[in-house]
Amino acid sequence: xxxxxxxDPQAALDTAVRLFWRQGAASTGxxxxxxxxxxxxxxxxxxxxxxQDLYLAALRRYVRTHSEPAFERLTQDGxxxxxxxxxFAGLIEVRCSGEYARWGCMxxxxxxxxxxxDDPEVLRLLDGHHQHLLGALHAALLSAQSRGQLPxxxxxxxxxxxxxxxxxxxxxxxxxxxxxxxxxxxxxxxLASLGAIAAAS
Amino acid sequence: xxxxxxxDPQAALDTAVRLFWRQGAASTGxxxxxxxxxxxxxxxxxxxxxxQDLYLAALRRYVRTHSEPAFERLTQDGxxxxxxxxxFAGLIEVRCSGEYARWGCMxxxxxxxxxxxDDPEVLRLLDGHHQHLLGALHAALLSAQSRGQLPxxxxxxxxxxxxxxxxxxxxxxxxxxxxxxxxxxxxxxxLASLGAIAAAS
DNA sequence: GCAATCTTGGAACGGTCGTTCCGAGATCCG
DNA sequence: CGGATCTCGGAACGACCGTTCCAAGATTGC
Numbered sequence: 001x002x003x004x005x006x007x008d009p010q011a012a013l014d015t016a017v018r019l020f021w022r023q024g025a026a027s028t029g030x031x032x033x034x035x036x037x038x039x040x041x042x043x044x045x046x047x048x049x050x051x052q053d054l055y056l057a058a059l060r061r062y063v064r065t066h067s068e069p070a071f072e073r074l075t076q077d078g079x080x081x082x083x084x085x086x087x088f089a090g091l092i093e094v095r096c097s098g099e100y101a102r103w104g105c106m107x108x109x110x111x112x113x114x115x116x117x118d119d120p121e122v123l124r125l126l127d128g129h130h131q132h133l134l135g136a137l138h139a140a141l142l143s144a145q146s147r148g149q150l151p152x153x154x155x156x157x158x159x160x161x162x163x164x165x166x167x168x169x170x171x172x173x174x175x176x177x178x179x180x181x182x183x184x185x186x187x188x189x190x191l192a193s194l195g196a197i198a199a200a201s
Numbered sequence: 202x203x204x205x206x207x208x209d210p211q212a213a214l215d216t217a218v219r220l221f222w223r224q225g226a227a228s229t230g231x232x233x234x235x236x237x238x239x240x241x242x243x244x245x246x247x248x249x250x251x252x253q254d255l256y257l258a259a260l261r262r263y264v265r266t267h268s269e270p271a272f273e274r275l276t277q278d279g280x281x282x283x284x285x286x287x288x289f290a291g292l293i294e295v296r297c298s299g300e301y302a303r304w305g306c307m308x309x310x311x312x313x314x315x316x317x318x319d320d321p322e323v324l325r326l327l328d329g330h331h332q333h334l335l336g337a338l339h340a341a342l343l344s345a346q347s348r349g350q351l352p353x354x355x356x357x358x359x360x361x362x363x364x365x366x367x368x369x370x371x372x373x374x375x376x377x378x379x380x381x382x383x384x385x386x387x388x389x390x391x392l393a394s395l396g397a398i399a400a401a402s
Numbered sequence: 403g404c405a406a407t408c409t410t411g412g413a414a415c416g417g418t419c420g421t422t423c424c425g426a427g428a429t430c431c432g
Numbered sequence: 433c434g435g436a437t438c439t440c441g442g443a444a445c446g447a448c449c450g451t452t453c454c455a456a457g458a459t460t461g462c
Contacts, residue, residue, distance in 0.1 A: 023316055111376055112312070113228075113310075113313065114377055158390040161387040162390065165366075166366050168369065169366025169369040173366065175312055175315060176327050176328065177328075186362040186366065189363065190398060193397035195397075196394035196397030197391060
């Protein structure tokens with residue numbers, strides 16, 4: 001009986017992700033989304049609800065399509081430190097060149113845009129993302145340990161936290177035009193001495 | 202002949218700093234500034250110009266009153282690694298407790314809020330801030346080296362960059378409620394092994 | 403083809419945005 | 433005290449905000 005949707009909701013959501021990612025939620029109007037997706041206000045509201053719902057859906061989609069695949073790769077990759085090195089190399093490349101150059105990371109940006117009295121669901125999502133990142137790094141460091149790339153008594157938790165914060169720093173500074181080679185040097189130097197970091201904890 | 206200002210522009214600017222710092226520029230309306238400062242729209246525009254000028258002035262004032270004193274202390278403090286440790290301890294304390302708890306760093310937030318087509322002066326300010334931070338860290342590491350806390354052949358540049366990115370990460374995560382003790386542990390572990398990092402570069 | 407049901411187009415809502423303008427008030431110089 | 437000059441209070445501007453509403457269009461089951 002009913003009519004059917006005349007557009008692909010996921011494609012529209014991807015467009016919204018790009019807008020929110022590049023400009024932030026506060027600087028992106030519904031009109032921007034309407035213009036970019038080409039579909040109508042009514043369809044937007046009927047499909048995604050209000051702006052906050054749309055932003056939350058965009059955040060979730062970003063995590064699923066951009067963050068988690070990289071985390072999954074890092075978790076599965078059993079090579080240890082080389083896996084971590086590849087993770088950061090890919091991160092820097094995505095942040096500084098290609099379609100998303102200088103956009104930073106949508107989740108990192110959301111950290112800075114977050115306010116005390118906005119949707120607590122956003123905060124939960126940010127924490128979930130952080131835990132996933134920590135978990136993936138920890139898994140990689142565990143592989144490194146079992147392969148003798150790190151001391152047996154290394155405390156991996158602090159090392160994982162350091163790398164996570166370092167990733168946030170890379171995301172943040174890349175948005176303001178940081179030199180990718182300087183970022184790469186810093187990351188490489190850090191990884192080269194990770195054993196000492198982990199042992200010192 | 203002329204009338205005189207009936208308010209203290211710097212006090213008003215401090216109020217604006219707090220608003221932009223906590224809520225971000227995009228989410229802060231001129232009306233918010235008017236209400237918080239108690240002065241009139243006309244006085245605001247006559248004194249600071251439009252919103253973008255006000256935001257820029259607020260950024261500059263934040264750097265002068267919040268960032269640079271800490272950078273200066275770090276630069277002057279000749280103790281080496283303990284100076285760096287104190288710098289981070291103070292950073293974590295400010296970010297997680299007291300009046301500005303969970304506000305993050307205004308400059309860090311500005312990194313994430315920045316857009317390609319906004320005032321290039323903002324970008325220059327962010328880069329200047331980054332260079333100041335790098336310089337202060339480098340000076341402290343130089344002291345550490347001269348005191349034998351770091352190897353003589355240590356490459357300090359990468360270590361300073363790592364610490365700067367780590368500081369950004371602390372600022373960012375603190376805004377979303379990161380555990381201060383976990384942050385402290387991570388920073389302490391990193392500093393404890395800084396010698397290895399610097400030598401590996 | 404008819405009726406039911408959802409989607410779509412587009413106007414319209416009240417509110418807030420950043421900004422401007424002008425009359426009224428306050429202040430200092432001569 | 434007089435007059436010049438700036439500040440201050442507050443209304444007003446057009447534009448845009450997120451959101452709602454309704455009629456028109458499209459589709460499916462009978």
